[in-house]
Amino acid sequence: MPGIVNCPKEAIMPVKDALEALSGKWKIPILVSLSRGTKRFKEISKEVGGITDKMLSKELKDLEMNLLVSRKVLDTFPPTVEYSWTDHSRTLGKLIHELQSWGKLHRKKIIEG
Template identity: 70%
Template sequence: MEANVIPLMQEVACHKAAVLHIKDALETLSGKWKLPILGALSSGPKRFKELAKEVGGITDKVLSKELKDMEMNHLVKRTVYDTFPPTVEYSWTDHSRTLGDVMCALENWGKLHRKTVIGG
């Protein structure tokens, strides 16, 4: 184990509420779609079909469920425009912007993990 990892692990282990906070975060971001959805929205608001296309591989039913859950957790904002037919856009919220560092850290760890496990 790398030397710089041990102090971090000890710091987390010493923080009695850490497990609760980690569980809350994982529950809110659980599943394979929430972070990719947020990643797709990072470049700006998207309509439902644009989002489905950019995320790729997600069904409309699952995307709809994930967006409702994310809206409930203040991770996406749903804006309905008064047009015919109604136009609906999804975007980041101030709360989801606080995940920027987490998403970058996950990206970096994913690269390291891929290199370690796959070798590429």
């Protein structure tokens, strides 16, 4: 790939920004869960699996701050909160699909040795 070895700072900063917005074990799995529609907190937790409520809450706040998740409080008793993708997070669709494809290939490669 041309340009990877001697990258100027201008080429590195956008990658760092992207990694900052999506870093960690949970953000992309949360976005994958929400890619299939609006969900409540417990629905996301169940789909992602293995995440604590505290961590899910933190990651959702981070994703909301980065305009990747929308939080809507419904006028019910008790209040219902729903999370969904934003227009901005939809721009990640191709990237997430590529990560899924590469992840399948990587898993197969590791299992086969």
